Amino acid sequence: MFAWFKDLNSRERRTMAACFGGWSLDALDVQIFSFVIPSLLAVWGITTAQAGVLATVTLVVSSFGGWVAGAASDRFGRVRILQITILWYAFFTFLCGFAQDFNQLFILKALQGLGFGGEWAAGAVLMGEVIRDKYRGRAVGLVQTGWAVGWGTAALLYTLLSANLPDALTWKVMFWIGLAPAGLVFWIRRYVEEPAIKPRAAGSLGPMHLFAALKRPYLSTTWRVSMMVTGAQGSSYALTTFLPLYLKTERHLTSVGTGSYLMVLILGAFFGFLSGAYLADAIGRKSTFMTSAIGSVVLMLVYLFAPLSNDLILPVGFLLGYINLMMFSPMGTFMTELFPTAVRGVGQGFCYNVGRGIGAVFPAMVGFLAAKLGLASAIAIFTFSGLALMIVALLLLPETRGRSLESLERQPAE
Numbered sequence: 197m198f199a200w201f202k203d204l205n206s207r208e209r210r211t212m213a214a215c216f217g218g219w220s221l222d223a224l225d226v227q228i229f230s231f232v233i234p235s236l237l238a239v240w241g242i243t244t245a246q247a248g249v250l251a252t253v254t255l256v257v258s259s260f261g262g263w264v265a266g267a268a269s270d271r272f273g274r275v276r277i278l279q280i281t282i283l284w285y286a287f288f289t290f291l292c293g294f295a296q297d298f299n300q301l302f303i304l305k306a307l308q309g310l311g312f313g314g315e316w317a318a319g320a321v322l323m324g325e326v327i328r329d330k331y332r333g334r335a336v337g338l339v340q341t342g343w344a345v346g347w348g349t350a351a352l353l354y355t356l357l358s359a360n361l362p363d364a365l366t367w368k369v370m371f372w373i374g375l376a377p378a379g380l381v382f383w384i385r386r387y388v389e390e391p392a393i394k395p396r397a398a399g400s401l402g403p404m405h406l407f408a409a410l411k412r413p414y415l416s417t418t419w420r421v422s423m424m425v426t427g428a429q430g431s432s433y434a435l436t437t438f439l440p441l442y443l444k445t446e447r448h449l450t451s452v453g454t455g456s457y458l459m460v461l462i463l464g465a466f467f468g469f470l471s472g473a474y475l476a477d478a479i480g481r482k483s484t485f486m487t488s489a490i491g492s493v494v495l496m497l498v499y500l501f502a503p504l505s506n507d508l509i510l511p512v513g514f515l516l517g518y519i520n521l522m523m524f525s526p527m528g529t530f531m532t533e534l535f536p537t538a539v540r541g542v543g544q545g546f547c548y549n550v551g552r553g554i555g556a557v558f559p560a561m562v563g564f565l566a567a568k569l570g571l572a573s574a575i576a577i578f579t580f581s582g583l584a585l586m587i588v589a590l591l592l593l594p595e596t597r598g599r600s601l602e603s604l605e606r607q608p609a610e
Contacts, residue, residue: 198519200331207389211326212335214380214388215319216342218282222315223346225308226254226290228374230437231245231455232367233352237301239364241606242298244571248563251437252556254305255429258313265314266321266545267406272392274322274541281318293367313552316528316544319471324532325391325540329600332532333481337414337473337525344466351462355455373389392539397566407536410544417593418535418547423590424450424485425551431582431594434558434575435496435520459487460510471518473524480597481526481533485590488523489583491578496517496579498521500572533596534606558582 204212234245261281269277288308295301320336327335353373357366409418415466439461443454475484495516499509527548536545558578565574 197290202335204327206270206330208327208335210387211389211545212339213279213320214384215323216339216384217380217383218278218315218319218342218377219339220342220346220349221282221380222285223287223343223359224349225377226312227347227350227436228289228354228370229254229305230440231442232370233438234454235358235363235367236278236301237441239367239427240298243563244562244566245563246298247436248560249306250302251433252558253302254312255393255433255556255559256553257306257309258557259529259549259551260313260544261310262313262317262545262549263542263550264406264545267312267408267542267587268547269318269321269545270405271538274318274325274378275384275390277318278315278322279384280385280386281311281314282381283595285309285315285376287311287373290372292374293371300342302336308583313549314545314560316548317541320528320548321532321541321544322388322391322546324528325537325601328414329598330536331477333476333526333529333597334473336529336532337469340525341466343524344462344469344517347465348462351455351458355371358455360511362493369536380394380506387579405542406584408539409546414535414539414543420532420548420589420592421547422584424593425527425548426554426581427551427584427586427589428485428489428527428555429556429582430523431492431553431579431586432520432553434562434582435581436579438562438566438571439558442575446571449506457506457510457513461517461540464514466517468520468522469511469525472522472539473523475596476526476529478491480595481530482590482593482595484526485523485530486587488521489590491519492523493520493525493580493583496576500576530596533599533604534594539603554583583595 218336229251236247238240265277267279285308288304290312292304292308295304323336323339324332343582353370357369361369440454440458443449443457449457472484495512499512499516506514531544531547532540562574565577
C-alpha cells in the first residue's frame, strides 16, 4: 500500500512531511474553536448565533488570506509564504486565549483566519509541484490526512482538559496550545526547498497578478472550481462546527462523551482522507468527489434523524467521517492540474478560498436557523445545500487524472 512512498526522493518526502505537519497543526488551531463553543456559551453567555458568527469570521477572512497568499507564493516562492502563514495563525490562535469578551475574540479570530487560509494555499501548490505526476494524487491526498490528525488532537486535548479543568480555564488553555505550530517553521527553513518548476521572476508580477485567474483563458475554470469548493467547504463547515454542541445538547452526552464520539468520527475521517488519496489515482478525481458527496447526504441524514440509540450512532459517526472528509483528499491535486505554473498559486488560492469564504456563511446561518428549526434540522439543510451545489459544479468540470503539469504550459486552461 505504501511501496510507492519508498520510490519518492528525499526532497519529495521532506516536502510531504512539512505540508503534513503544517496541515495537521492548522487543523488543530482551527478546530479548537468548535470544542470550546459549549464553554463560551456557559462562561460568557453568548448565543449559538454569536458562536456561528465567530466561526464564520475566521473562515471569511481566511478566504482573503488564502487568495493573497496564493498570489504571493507566485511572486515570492511557495516555501517562504508557507512559513509566514504558519507563524501568523499560531500567534493569533495563542492570543485568542487572552480574549475577555465576544468583541475581542471576534477580532482575534478574524486575524487568525488570514494565516489559516494562506497556509493551505501555499502548501497545496508546493506539494503539487514537487511530487511527480505518477504519485501526485495519493501523495497530496495522504498529506490531507493531517487534517484528521490535527482535528483528533484537538478532540483529545479537549477531552483531557475538560475532565480536569473548569470551563472558565479549559477554553483558554486550548487556545494557548495553538502556539505549537510555530516550532515547525524552523524545520521547514532547514529542510524544505522551493519547487524545481518556478513561477515568473518576482519583478514581473505586480499587484494586478491577484486577479490573474479572473481573466481569460482561466476564468471559466476558476468560477466552476470555486462553485465546487463552495459546496464542499460549506457543507463540511455546516456539519462539523456544531457537532460538539449537537452531541451535548440533543444527544445529552457529557464533555468527555462528546470528545469520545467525535474521536470516532475523526478516526473515520482519517481513513476517509487516506482512501480518497488512493481513489483519486485509481478511479479519478471526479468519481472520488461524487462518491463522497452522495454518500455524505445519506449518512448525514441517518446520523441526525434516524431513531438510533447513542450506542448505535457511534459506528454511524465513523462512516460519516469516512465518507464526508474523503472529498478533500483530491482537492489540491485537482486544482494543481487545472492551472499552469504562472497562475497556479493565485488560481488555486482564489478558488479554494473564495469557496471557503462563501462556505463560511453556512455556520452562521446554521446558528441563526437553529433557533427556529432546531440544531439538527439547521445542520441538515445547509449540509445538503452545499453538497448539491458541489455535485452540479462537478458535472461542469473535466477529469484531470494522468494530466502532466508540462501539458498545462502548452494549453493554459480548459
